[in-house]
Amino acid sequence: MKELVIISGKGGTGKTSIAASFAVLAGNAVTADCDVDAADLHLVLAPQVQQRGGFRSGHEARIRTEDCGGCGVCARLCRFGAVGQQQGPDGAVTYAIDPLACEGCGLCARYCPQQAIDLKERDCGEWFVSETRCGPLVHASLDAAAENSGKLVSLVRDKARTVAKEGGRELIIVDGAPGIGCPVIASLTGATAVLIVTEPTVSGAHDLERVAAVARHFAVPAWVCVNKWDLNPGMTEQIEATVRRQGMQVAGRVRYDRDVTAAQVAARTIVEFTVNGAGGDVRALWLEMGRCLTV
Amino acid sequence: MRIAIASGKGGTGKTTLATNLAVVAAELGRQVAYVDCDVEEPNGHLFLHPTIARHAPVQVVTPQVLEDVCDGCGQCARVCLFSALVWLGQKPLVFPELCHGCAACVLACPKHAIVERPREVGVVETGSSGAVGFAQGRLTIGEAKSPPVVRAVRSAAPRVDWQIIDAPPGTSCPVVAAVRHCDLVILVTEPTPFGLHDLRLAVATMRRLGVPIAVVINRADVGDDRVDRYCAEEAIPVLLRIPDDRRVAEAYSRGELMVTAVPGMRAALRGLWERIEEQVANGTVAGGSQHANV
Ligand code: SF4
Ligand code: SF4
Ligand code: SF4
Ligand code: SF4
Numbered sequence: 348m349k350e351l352v353i354i355s356g357k358g359g360t361g362k363t364s365i366a367a368s369f370a371v372l373a374g375n376a377v378t379a380d381c382d383v384d385a386a387d388l389h390l391v392l393a394p395q396v397q398q399r400g401g402f403r404s405g406h407e408a409r410i411r412t413e414d415c416g417g418c419g420v421c422a423r424l425c426r427f428g429a430v431g432q433q434q435g436p437d438g439a440v441t442y443a444i445d446p447l448a449c450e451g452c453g454l455c456a457r458y459c460p461q462q463a464i465d466l467k468e469r470d471c472g473e474w475f476v477s478e479t480r481c482g483p484l485v486h487a488s489l490d491a492a493a494e495n496s497g498k499l500v501s502l503v504r505d506k507a508r509t510v511a512k513e514g515g516r517e518l519i520i521v522d523g524a525p526g527i528g529c530p531v532i533a534s535l536t537g538a539t540a541v542l543i544v545t546e547p548t549v550s551g552a553h554d555l556e557r558v559a560a561v562a563r564h565f566a567v568p569a570w571v572c573v574n575k576w577d578l579n580p581g582m583t584e585q586i587e588a589t590v591r592r593q594g595m596q597v598a599g600r601v602r603y604d605r606d607v608t609a610a611q612v613a614a615r616t617i618v619e620f621t622v623n624g625a626g627g628d629v630r631a632l633w634l635e636m637g638r639c640l641t642v
Numbered sequence: 643m644r645i646a647i648a649s650g651k652g653g654t655g656k657t658t659l660a661t662n663l664a665v666v667a668a669e670l671g672r673q674v675a676y677v678d679c680d681v682e683e684p685n686g687h688l689f690l691h692p693t694i695a696r697h698a699p700v701q702v703v704t705p706q707v708l709e710d711v712c713d714g715c716g717q718c719a720r721v722c723l724f725s726a727l728v729w730l731g732q733k734p735l736v737f738p739e740l741c742h743g744c745a746a747c748v749l750a751c752p753k754h755a756i757v758e759r760p761r762e763v764g765v766v767e768t769g770s771s772g773a774v775g776f777a778q779g780r781l782t783i784g785e786a787k788s789p790p791v792v793r794a795v796r797s798a799a800p801r802v803d804w805q806i807i808d809a810p811p812g813t814s815c816p817v818v819a820a821v822r823h824c825d826l827v828i829l830v831t832e833p834t835p836f837g838l839h840d841l842r843l844a845v846a847t848m849r850r851l852g853v854p855i856a857v858v859i860n861r862a863d864v865g866d867d868r869v870d871r872y873c874a875e876e877a878i879p880v881l882l883r884i885p886d887d888r889r890v891a892e893a894y895s896r897g898e899l900m901v902t903a904v905p906g907m908r909a910a911l912r913g914l915w916e917r918i919e920e921q922v923a924n925g926t927v928a929g930g931s932q933h934a935n936v
Contacts, residue, residue, distance in 0.1 A: 424745075454746045497786065578895050611834050
């Protein structure tokens, strides 16, 4: 089983459009949306949800106000400033925990002399296994302001592997998270290959170096594609030279094309929308990646 | 006043807006600083070319087991809820990237065999770019947790009348650290299905945090009108619509400011700045009461 992860230094580089197109062109792959912070693949692939489940990660602490003796031990111990003081209507001081600041370490609950603090698992979101016009899609939604998206990413990837194994499918296409922090690390570890999508901009070139360093750190072979390459042909050449110098491969170029947005509005992938322009470029990119994966 | 520029996903023009807005505000005589909290990919410096006056490491504390004092009881590993400290039968082993620095293990050790040592996870740089104050943070590659770096940038940022905070994209932990207690969060979006979907998520997050919000629509003429309709339904003010202009994309690709490269953008952003000042003047009343119990 092979796992191709598509990532970018920053979001909005066309990563998701390319991942969705690959899913369509592959036909028989399992697709995993690991960009759980901004999960957009379902908007294009129109999934029919077959299976779903809750995702819990970490803990959160809550003070039962009626049992709290107001000693303040919890507030002193909490390293995250999550425990605040409140004055009740009768003037008595009570304590309360801000769920957004609490990291769920459990320290307060362990040392509360009244045992007035409950620690429970935190609901963070939901995962789905769906059917689409181009095979199964594993995706997820993270609750507003929920943490631990790195763990949800790992869960989505695990589910995708199970689905691929059960269905005898050889390829998993992963729309990875942007950035270099925990979600992208969780999307990358153990992948067969990574396609880094970038843009010919000073920031694109800058981000590419950081993402490439992450890929190297986790020893995943990397290919690079410059999207909207014709916005700055000189910069594109410069980026491609850097890519080769750093021991990565150039996978192809995709031009700046308003049809990419038009396809999105029509809820199609660019390769279904047109065989010309960017649609043709993404096809060529897929052929190149297909060659890389079979070698 | 703290104005955060955020978006549900990256690449919507957040950094373009934040840097150009800072420049325009300074031109209008405001005391302003640009604060880059997108510490995984800080890019604002590419447009503002700041002079950096100060570098400071961002440190978090991580436990260290004193091998000769530890008797291998395993108590520390039992209290660590992040699996950052595991007991392998004899001696405990710390995984610094997983550690939240809660000190539960330190307090639990009956032998006082655990001490906390500082560990560098990033860097904060401060300086200025002309009249615009500047601060940025950078997460060390291979580190997983950016919120400590985000918090460090915010506390090191120049204390001026207006801080313009370039927030990381998305809706999870680092975004929360960047926008908490801001006076206004401007969500930058595009009028496309992806843009609308990511905007909805961002709005839900900001509402949970109780911060006042407004929207700027970038590449306003490329998609459809669903973002406009959504903002109207949700009573979210749309402060500016920036038309799609290949020159803006090209200026960005060369690391140039939009207000210098595209005539007309300067006036548009000055108009935006005035509307921001109005929003903040109105918003503090509504926003203030929402903050109170957080
Ligand atoms: S430690 Fe327990 S009793 Fe003391 S203030 Fe906190 S919740 Fe109340
Ligand atoms: S569980 Fe930890 S982070 Fe949460 S309030 Fe208690 S001490 Fe603070
Ligand atoms: S400080 Fe907290 S998170 Fe870190 S190892 Fe100790 S118990 Fe675990
Ligand atoms: S609690 Fe202290 S003595 Fe026991 S294993 Fe941990 S470090 Fe060693």
